[in-house]
Amino acid sequence: MADKKTIIVFSGDMDKVMASLIIANGAAAMGSEVTMFFTFWGLNTLRKAQKIKVKKDFMEKMFGWMMPRGAEKLGLSKMNFGGIGAKMMKSIMKKKNVNTLPELIESAQMMGVKMIACTMSMDVMGIKEEEIIDGVEFAGVASYLGEADEANVNLFI
């Protein structure tokens, strides 16, 4: 039986999310079953880049405007400088042939990495199911714990 790894992606920082996805892809390539739980700011990684029409109250709309819409829009945890740092990082990554975040997400999904969006944080942050990219499951803490129990590596990023 394949062993399991679980990763909680709490952060919505581009660099941290990238690290989590590289680990997830690598673990899948080592033959592990991988589950990633996206919660709080990490959820922004899974937002569709395009604007989706959904009903939201005032606060939810505010959150929606302020938070990055999708992996391509995430900023760096350090030296972001209002997005300039992230742009610089992307141009270096391109030059060095490093996969972009959207590519890493696609490849993780193709490798069978299970991605779960935390429904409680979705509610808190006003993110609706329609705004989340395809192939993502929706669940809560018990699902994470159930998987973590069987896993030999659990990361919180």
Added chain:
Amino acid sequence: MAEINLNCKGLQCPGPIMQVFKAVKEAQAGDVINVKVTDRGFSKDIKAWCKKTGNELIELNETDTEITAKILKK
């Protein structure tokens, strides 16, 4: 027993190891996969990967510019 050649030059982590994974998955037991990589981390990575997945690393060569590995699918 087939030989499969993989060119992963220019690919960065986790690219090469994922290409190896895919190639080995599609190969038959007894097939040999030859891989060329420029990512310096690959030498250690392929050892760890083979140990973990139970495939055999028959050969590993490292020059200043590239790493070549021969993997036997078990």
